[in-house]
Amino acid sequence: TIIVKVGGSAGIDYDAVCADIAQLWKAGQRLVLVHGGSGETNRVAEALGHPPKFVTSPSGYTSRFTDRETLEIFEMVYCGKINKGIVERLQKLGVNAVGLSGLDGRIFEGRHKDSVRSVENGKVKVLRGDHTGTVEQVNVGLIELLLGAGYLPVLTPPAASYEGVAINVDGDRAAAALAVAMKADALLLLSNVPGLLRNFPDESSLIASIPAADVESYLEFAQDRMKKKVLGAAEAVSGGVQRVIFGDARAGQPVSAALAGAGTVVS
Numbered sequence: 001t002i003i004v005k006v007g008g009s010a011g012i013d014y015d016a017v018c019a020d021i022a023q024l025w026k027a028g029q030r031l032v033l034v035h036g037g038s039g040e041t042n043r044v045a046e047a048l049g050h051p052p053k054f055v056t057s058p059s060g061y062t063s064r065f066t067d068r069e070t071l072e073i074f075e076m077v078y079c080g081k082i083n084k085g086i087v088e089r090l091q092k093l094g095v096n097a098v099g100l101s102g103l104d105g106r107i108f109e110g111r112h113k114d115s116v117r118s119v120e121n122g123k124v125k126v127l128r129g130d131h132t133g134t135v136e137q138v139n140v141g142l143i144e145l146l147l148g149a150g151y152l153p154v155l156t157p158p159a160a161s162y163e164g165v166a167i168n169v170d171g172d173r174a175a176a177a178l179a180v181a182m183k184a185d186a187l188l189l190l191s192n193v194p195g196l197l198r199n200f201p202d203e204s205s206l207i208a209s210i211p212a213a214d215v216e217s218y219l220e221f222a223q224d225r226m227k228k229k230v231l232g233a234a235e236a237v238s239g240g241v242q243r244v245i246f247g248d249a250r251a252g253q254p255v256s257a258a259l260a261g262a263g264t265v266v267s
């Protein structure tokens with residue numbers, strides 16, 4: 001089984017990703033797709049008069065502050081527009097895809113974190129009313145049920161908290177938890193960059209390979225959101241996933257190319 005996570009940033013070619021996935025799926029490759037939607041969520045949130053708020057933790061990680069209204073906008077975009085857009089593309093290509101969020105059947109489950117520490121003007125503030133968390137449990141049974149019956153699962157945040165409340169979780173780390181739980185052969189994290197760059201945004205500075213034991217030491221090259229991908233990769237390999245690849249989803253055959261070794265290969 002391979003887990004493909006495709007991001008939600010500008011430039012990602014969903015048509016190319018879906019065409020490639022359809023081809024692999026028809027050739028018999030077991031596959032689960034996880035997607036993001038942050039770029040579109042930012043646009044819709046602005047348009048609805050509730051602009052996105054990002055917080056940076058004292059350790060340097062950036063995340064979306066998700067109050068109730070933001071969570072509802074997040075669901076409209078991730079579970080609605082993006083998820084159904086991908087399912088529709090796959091259906092058109094003759095693949096019987098089923099789109100579900102982590103809330104459905106508690107596919108992704110974790111602890112609800114209500115407050116977040118945020119660094120603002122050099123001071124640490126505590127913000128409450130956050131609907132976020134980290135995936136700790138995966139309902140593998142439901143995914144296996146779908147795969148076994150011939151359906152391609154297309155998954156997206158949010159996750160369910162243990163109390164059954166929707167929580168915003170990082171898609172890369174959710175995909176990593178899924179890859180570990182499913183004992184996947186490979187986890188592909190596809191985005192709008194060629195891979196992990198030594199000197200972002202210089203695309204000629206691509207890091208081609210990273211030894212599995214050293215992933216965390218590469219956190220220093222990743223800024224802001226890329227940090228979550230490197231963290232996800234570290235979690236996946238330490239959980240037994242053989243290969244994690246940071247690949248380019250902007251054109252061509254993004255999944256096949258990454259499987260063939262394009263991008264940054266962690267192994």
Ligand code: ADP
Binds near residue numbers: 006007038224
């Ligand atoms: P997605 O939504 O596609 O999953 P993110 O926007 O969360 O992707 O993360 C990818 C982004 O991380 C890139 O578009 C880039 O702006 C940023 N980035 C920061 N540091 C690096 C780096 N060292 N190499 C590549 N990308 C980086």
